Amino acid sequence: MIRSRFSPLALLFLVVPTVLLLCVSATPTWAEPKLIEQPIAFSHKLHVSQNGIACQYCHLYARRSFSAGVPPVSTCLGCHGSNKMKIVAPDSAEVNKMRDYWAQGDPIPWVKIHDLPDFVRFPHKKHINAESSRFVDEAGQGCNLDKAPRSLECRLFQFRTGGDQRCQACHGAVPEMEVVYKVDDNFGSMGWCLECHLQVKGAVERKRTGSTLAGWFHAKENDAKREAAAQLVSDKGYHNSNMSDCVTCHY
Ligand code: HEC
Ligand code: HEC
Ligand code: HEC
């Protein structure tokens, strides 16, 4: 019999710590998110859930431009007032910090949380204004918001519901957050974008028929029929961009 040079006991000493190490290093799903410290303790929960302020009251560029934008100090001032005339929460130390920034003419140095590399094109407006009918019919079916709120089904469901729900499809339950954080570990990765883009009608079946012999003779008509069926042509007769083309997201 060939005896191993390692005794089973030695193996145990090797395996047990390795398994323990793996358990510790793997991010468990119950881990608290790492919260970034902001210059003012601004709470989305307080403003959105408790005081019913809509997302786009403050992030007013979301449907108009690439950037959703963080509101300027003057937006805060509209409700809270300046040092000279304090309105909502006159005695709050945190709101006073905001009033001081205003008095000095400085912007509030908020720390950015969601940030894509510069070689990626991400237009908020295209997402906020997209028709929900652009998705394949099954998209978002079978979502169980209690069980798996961040599953692809639920994100698609929220996106199709529209309104402030649409922001939550990508940013999570911001109305419940005291401090904003990234809810998806893979937020902003290429896979994260494509996972959804592939659920848009025509993203998969877009290949040209012209490349096959059968399609060659009637390539134009066949293409036109297929594109119309997949709703790839807008009401104005323009072609919608292909959701999985590199140039759609890269400069
Ligand atoms: C549409 C009105 C509105 C706008 C705009 C607004 N707030 Fe508020 N804010 C409120 C209300 C209402 C409260 C709750 C006050 C209370 O409970 O007494 C509040 C509470 C706060 C508090 C907590 C105060 C405390 O100590 O309890 C902070 C901090 C704050 N706001 C900061 C800001 C900042 C910074 C901005 C701008 C980015 C802003 N707010 C914009 C209405 C507004
Ligand atoms: C009263 C104004 C106000 C309202 C209403 C508001 N926000 Fe904000 N939001 C801010 C301010 C100020 C910041 C920057 C400070 C911070 O990160 O908390 C911010 C930051 C964010 C960020 C993080 C930006 C980054 O750096 O990546 C997201 C995402 C966001 N808001 C989404 C939402 C959504 C979704 C809603 C509606 C459910 C909403 N906000 C409603 C004022 C507001
Ligand atoms: C399809 C996904 C998606 C949707 C829907 C979406 N966002 Fe974003 N949001 C992003 C991404 C990606 C970034 C990072 C953009 C960058 O760095 O260029 C971002 C960044 C932000 C920021 C940081 C400032 C900025 O513009 O870069 C704010 C604030 C924000 N989003 C608010 C909102 C609000 C409010 C809504 C709904 C009206 C919304 N977002 C809808 C994906 C989304």
Ligand code: HEC
């Ligand atoms: C939850 C779904 C979803 C996610 C996630 C998502 N998108 Fe989109 N995206 C859409 C939809 C829907 C449209 C609009 C399609 C239309 O109406 O033509 C769109 C359109 C776009 C367009 C405009 C294409 C054009 O018409 O020129 C760009 C660019 C884009 N997305 C980039 C991104 C990037 C980059 C990411 C990841 C950071 C991303 N998207 C994440 C759903 C999504």
Ligand code: HEC
């Ligand atoms: C739906 C949007 C989208 C499409 C379509 C897309 N990309 Fe990307 N791509 C991204 C985003 C977002 C990132 C940034 C990922 C990150 O920061 O982790 C990225 C990153 C990359 C990178 C850099 C990887 C790195 O780690 O530096 C390369 C290379 C790339 N993409 C190539 C392509 C090619 C080639 C195609 C076409 C086959 C393509 N992409 C299509 C969104 C997209």
